[in-house]
Amino acid sequence: MISEEQVRHVANLARLGLTDEEIGRIGGQLGAILESIDKIGELDLADVPPTANPLHLTNVLRPDEPRGELPREEALSVAPDPVDALFAVPRID
Amino acid sequence: MQNLTAYELAQRIAAREVSAREAAEVANARVEEVEEDVNAFVTTTPELALERAGRVDGRLQGGENGGVRLWETVPTTVKDVLSTRGVRTTCGSRILEDFTPLYDASALLNFGEDLVMVGKANMDEFAMGSSTENSAYRPTRNPWGLGRVPGGSSGGSAAAVAAGEGWWALGTDTGGSVRQPAALCGIVGLKPTYGRVSRHGLIAFGSSLDVIGPMTRDVRDAALLLQAIAGHDPHDSTSANVEVPDYLAELENGVEGLRIGLVTELMDERIDAGVREIVADVANSLEAAGAEVGEASLPHAYYALEAYYIIAPAEVSSNLARFDGVRYxxxxSADGVHEMYRKTREEGFGDEAKRRIMLGTYALSAGYYDAYYAQAQKVRTKIIEDFRAALHRYDVLLSPTSPSVAFELGSKTGDPLAMYLQDICAVPASLAGIPAISVPGGLSDGLPVGVQLMSDHFTEPLLLRAARAAEQVADFEFTLKP
Structure with a gap:
């Protein structure tokens, strides 16, 4: 089970607004899902290395050469509130 | 023309027996005819298809067919998770309802400027789901039974191909999203090796799992479409710098001498009896055709679904952080920036996206990271080791694609865990990053059953060859539905 307080804490970490109804319903579903995935705790994997990428790629580098990027006006054309060639946001609190 | 495969159609266009524009007209007419019942698309683009097909025909007038490659002439459906320059791309979400990308996904670049696109296919929001009912728009219906789901998340792409709305489609597969809907709609769905196809311009879900793949009428079409999308891309550092072979070269070589292992863990009582029966039939027919067939074991497959439902939500909770109402x-609106983030995300995301963001954020949060995310990554290592051992003994592994045939609309929407179980056969290959393909194996209760074949990293030519043989021995023939 996962408490209402925990659900609100996680929602806040994710910057996700949830209604009271969603807190109850999604919280209940999360509890059931977590109970089911707890099964992987049965395995003793203390000495097993973790896999982050199935092809085991690490540190892929490319030559540091200048290349064309999206023009600023174009990049801003899809923004909700472009102001003076910048992304505008409400007061930072 | 309607009953040709994409490959056959492309050959006729190359021989000038029909024009690309005529093919586009046929595809558009089919959309007109069935779309009201099927709902395969979020956005249809009939004029764009005609205009570009006309340009392809113009180029075909040049010497040597103007350098037009076979795949460029085929009317194509594109899942709405792939960015298409100038064409709205919603990802099945309200948060991108009015979003028009500024560039094309790299996987589309081999089609040049003239991709004959019929439309953008419906999908579960951000590719999370197994029924396409998580779309913020409307559910897609299965052409084989309009009261049933097409599977998901590439359900719109699968339904479009089954219904002839475009000759083939691109889907994406994170934990079965190409293969399971292909199985439920009676078509072929290929998840290539992780990294085989660039993810640049694919709206990210699980970055260590996502792969773009062909959804087609038969295996040869899948080989041709893979040829069009495979390759290294400097814009995607996880794309593989591995040579792209000729995927059609070995296709018709048959299964004689191939070693095929039927995966024991994926043939247990969690799988419907009717599905198991068809998979066993296909295995027997492949043996009769000259393959060596035996039993293979993937002991950690029993933990794959659980590991997947930690890793994928963890990655999605991170990837969906970019949807914050700032750049696109x-x-x-709200008073302060944090309230703006919360309200935008509350209104823009649907239920499943919220559930997975919550699950992933929880699994990555202080105090739980080791028990969930780190442990799941170790399970992933064990699953890769299981595959390595099994693929040492066998060339190709065989299993069902999905535990059931297409289920009724609405029958699993209230129970996320029941929906997640749809992925049990598909997620092991996703976690290992190996290629896997679903081929129609026959019918159970009048609905298509998919048979899954899996092989080692970058051995798509071998996988396609075995899949070609499987579709030829299977008791199934592609016909347009409904």
Whole structure:
């Protein structure tokens, strides 16, 4: 089970607004899902290395050469509130 | 013309027996005819298809067919998770309802400027789901039974191909999203090796799992479409710098001498009896055709679904952080920036996206990271080791694609865990990053059953060859539905 307080804490970490109804319903579903995935705790994997990428790629580098990027006006054309060639946001609190 | 495969159609266009524009007209007419019942698309683009097909025909007038490659002439459906320059791309979400990308996904670049696109296919929001009912728009219906789901998340792409709305489609597969809907709609769905196809311009879900793949009428079409999308891309550092072979070269070589292992863990009582029966039939027919067939074991497959439902939500909770109302997509106004983030995301995301963001954030949060995310990554290592051992003994592994045939609309929407179980056969290959393909194996209760074949990293030519043989021995023939 996962408490209402925990659900609100996680929602806040994710910057996700949830209604009271969603807190109850999604919280209940999360509890059931977590109970089911707890099964992987049965395995003793203390000495097993973790896999982050199935092809085991690490540190892929490319030559540091200048290349064309999206023009600023174009990049801003899809923004909700472009102001003076910048992304505008409400007061930072 | 309607009953040709994409490969056959492309050959006729190359021989000038029909024009690309005529093919586009046929595809558009089919959309007109069935779309009201099927709902395969979020956005249809009939004029764009005609205009570009006309340009392809113009280029075909040049010497040597103007350098037009076979795949460029085929009317194509594109899942709405792939960015298409100038064409709205919603990802099945309200948060991108009015979003028009500024560039094309790299996987589309081999089609040049003239991709004959019929439309953008419906999908579960951000590719999370197994029924396409998580779309913020409307559910897609299965052409084989309009009261049933097409599977998901590439359900719109699968339904479009089954219904002839475009000759083939691109889907994406994170934990079965190409293969399971292909199985439920009676078509072929290929998840290539992780990294085989660039993810640049694919709206990210699980970055260590996502792969773009062909959804087609038969295996040869899948080989041709893979040829069009495979390759290294400097814009995607996880794309593989591995040579792209000729995927059609070995296709018709048959299964004689191939070693095929039927995966024991994926043939247990969690799988419907009717599905198991068809998979066993196909295995027997492949043996009769000259393959060596035996039993293979993937002991950690029993933990694959659980590991997947930690890793994928963890990655999605991180990837969906970019939808914050600042640079693109929906913004809901509020007084301060944090309230703006919360309100935008509350209004813009649907239930499943919220559930997975919560699950992933929880699994990555202080105090739980080791028990969930780190442990799941170790399970992933064990699953890769299981595959390595099994693929040492066998060339190809065989299993069902999905535990059931297409289920009724609405029958699993209230129970996320029941929906997640749809992925049990598909997620092991996703976690290992190996290629896997679903081929129609026959019918159970009048509905298509998919048979899954899996092989080692970058051995798509071998996988396609075995899949070609499987579709030829299977008791199934592609016909347009409904």
């Amino acid at each position: 997509g929906l913004r809901v």
